[in-house]
Amino acid sequence: MATVANTPESSHGADRLPATMRAVVQRGYGGTDRLRVDEVPLPSPGPEEVLVRVESAGIDRGTVHLMTGEPYVMRLMGFGFRGPRQPVPGLDLAGTVVEVGGDVTRFGVGDQVLGIGSGTLAEYASAPARKLARRPAHLGPEAASVVAVSGLTALQAVRDVGRVEPGQRVLVVGASGGVGTFAVQVARALGASVTGVASAQKLDLVHRLGADRAIDYATEDFADGSASYDLIVDTGGNSRLRRLRRALTPTGTLVIVGGENGGRLIGGVDRQLRALALSPFVGQRLTSLVSKEDQGLEDLVGLIEAGAVTPALERTFSLEEAIAGIRHLQRGDVRGKVAIRVGPR
Ligand SMILES: NC(=O)c1ccc[n+]([C@@H]2O[C@H](COP(=O)([O-])OP(=O)(O)OC[C@H]3O[C@@H](n4cnc5c(N)ncnc54)[C@H](OP(=O)(O)O)[C@@H]3O)[C@@H](O)[C@H]2O)c1
Known part of the structure; x- marks a missing residue:
């Protein structure tokens, strides 16, 4: 099983990873006042996961539900009873694979991907390989990051x-x-x-x-x-x-x-x-419908590559502005989708 560089000295082949990363962090369920941008350790991908350097993350109603903990029934579904099990919000991502779990064969370091991960409002996020696809060449990271969910x-x-x-x-x-x-x-x-x-x-x-x-x-x-x-x-x-x-x-x-x-x-x-x-x-x-996160992503990407589907990206916020982006979504102001650009420091 691969491990993640959680110390400044660690390295992964040619790709040196930092010890910590910037991320939106959530303390307990509630409104956007529970969120702040903080410095946290990098996640460790499991054997069937990859670690992605996030270029852009998408937000959606699901992100908001996981922030508020409502409807309450969600809390019984394994997301955390008193507070979120995953303290970094965000599901959608686009970025570059920097670390590959031991059982992953579909992706290698350097691949540009889009899909669904965990805690994606961060500089790095882990994602199951089965929930990822290669990013179409013509699609920028912001538009790619609002596709999957x-x-x-x-x-x-x-x-x-x-x-x-x-x-x-x-x-x-x-x-x-x-x-x-x-x-x-x-x-x-x-x-x-x-x-x-x-x-x-x-x-x-x-x-x-x-x-x-x-x-x-x-x-x-x-x-x-x-x-x-x-x-x-x-x-x-x-x-x-x-x-x-x-x-x-x-x-x-x-x-x-x-x-x-x-x-x-x-x-x-x-x-x-x-x-x-x-x-x-x-x-x-x-x-x-209860959507399945690991079903149909290649087909969807195929429709995007064929020009039949284009993500309706309204605007992009920076990671520091992520809270404003979530408020924009909560108010119902978004036309289509919004992305959170993470990018390099
Ligand atoms: N079942 C699943 O697996 C699954 C997966 C994803 C999402 N969801 C749920 O599906 C819902 C939609 O998600 P989303 O991300 O598309 O949300 P969204 O981006 O907020 O879109 C909501 C849409 O509903 C429209 N709307 C608001 N009030 C309406 C009304 N009175 N009559 C008709 N349309 C109205 C909005 O139109 P205007 O903005 O023009 O007002 C907007 O087009 C959410 O409740 C989400 O939690 C379920």
């Missing part, structure tokens, strides 16, 4: 669970968000016609992503009967099940991905459970 969720919602077919009509509720901006593009790439639901100020983005139609959720009702959809991917607004079913064709598929403000205890998961319970008794397929 949201893009995989979108790919799995539209293709694997939604089973979209060419020519079908797809509705993406929350089309301006992290998952939604990928879902619109994936559905288009798979030959569907797409309607996206978002706030008025972000409808231009939804059109630019390739949606055939964009609906302002404040002034138009996607379930008013004027159109029905073969597939609805629901990522925002917590619409009632009845309303979502009204907008589906009689044999259409609903994939509930998530939605904010579903309650501090279970985060609205009761809606997913009701959909799953009802589904066997109706003509429509009502289902939900």
Whole structure:
């Protein structure tokens, strides 16, 4: 098993690693006041992991949930009961492999990668090799660092669970968000016609992503009967099940991905459970998604390389500004995705 250079004297081949690194560190669950940028030891990658020098990290709603510890049900799922087990937030990353675990054969030192790691709001992060892919040559590290978490969720919602077919009509509720901006593009790439639901100020983005139609959720009702959809991917607004079913064709598929403000205890998961319970008794397929971090990344990168999908990167913050970036996300201001540029000191 490989070890990590945790002393100034240690080295890994030609690549000398520092003893400590800058990272966003979280003390207990709560708001952004629990975060600060600090100096901490480098992580040690396990045998199936690599150590990545992070060039850029992506943030998403999951990062915020892991910061607040809400919905509380998450704490029972192994993330830490009183405080986060992993004190450095962040899942998405893009960077360079600097250390390879003993069982890793797919990557070598110097490879440029993107994907999902642990504690990525830091200069170095460990990541399981199976959650990484090579970064497409044309994609900069910032754009690459916002691909995996949201893009995989979108790919799995539209293709694997939604089973979209060419020519079908797809509705993406929350089309301006992290998952939604990928879902619109994936559905288009798979030959569907797409309607996206978002706030008025972000409808231009939804059109630019390739949606055939964009609906302002404040002034138009996607379930008013004027159109029905073969597939609805629901990522925002917590619409009632009845309303979502009204907008589906009689044999259409609903994939509930998530939605904010579903309650501090279970985060609205009761809606997913009701959909799953009802589904066997109706003509429509009502289902939900728990995304798998190690499924589909090569396919997603293939779509990016083919030019069918482009990460909707709104802006980049520095590591020192990471807390401002997380606040920007919490307020719902982000158009698509934001990245935290880590870079060299
Ligand atoms: N099941 C899973 O495995 C999984 C994986 C990833 C994420 N999630 C969850 O999925 C949800 C979406 O994640 P995300 O990263 O895409 O979040 P996000 O970037 O914050 O996007 C949320 C989207 O919802 C839209 N929205 C807000 N209020 C709405 C309303 N009343 N009606 C319709 N749309 C509304 C937003 O539109 P505007 O910004 O234009 O207002 C935005 O497009 C989150 O709850 C997240 O926790 C679940």
